[in-house]
Amino acid sequence: MITSLTNQFADGNAGNISGQLGDTLTNAAKSIVSSIVSPISTIGLILLSLALVFLIGKIVVLWTKRKDGNAEEIKKSLKWNLVGILVCIVLITTFALIVSTVLKF
Numbered sequence: 001m002i003t004s005l006t007n008q009f010a011d012g013n014a015g016n017i018s019g020q021l022g023d024t025l026t027n028a029a030k031s032i033v034s035s036i037v038s039p040i041s042t043i044g045l046i047l048l049s050l051a052l053v054f055l056i057g058k059i060v061v062l063w064t065k066r067k068d069g070n071a072e073e074i075k076k077s078l079k080w081n082l083v084g085i086l087v088c089i090v091l092i093t094t095f096a097l098i099v100s101t102v103l104k105f
Contacts, residue, residue: 033102034102037099038102042099044095045099048092051084055088062081
C-alpha cells in the first residue's frame with residue numbers, strides 16, 4: 001500500500017492518494033465501530049431477552065395467585081410488569097436495529 005501511494009505521489013496523483021487514504025481511514029473506523037458496538041448490542045439483546053422471560057414468568061405467577069391475595073396489589077404489580085415487558089420489547093428492537101445497521105457497513 002505504501003509503495004503504491006509513493007508511486008502515485010511521484011506520478012502526480014496527490015488527489016488519488018488522499019482519496020485512498022480517506023477510504024482506508026473510513027474502513028478502519030467502520031471496523032472499530034463494528035467491533036465495539038456489535039458485542040455490546042449482542043450482550044444487551046441476551047440480557048433483555050432474559051429480563052423479558054423473567055417478567056412473563058412473574059406475570060404468570062401473579063395471574064395464578066390473583067384469587068388468593070390482595071387484588072389491588074396484584075393489579076398494580078401486573079401493570080408494572082406489563083410496562084417492563086413493553087420497555088424490554090422496545091429496547092430489544094432498538095438493539096436489534098443497531099446491530100443490523102452496524103453489520104451493514
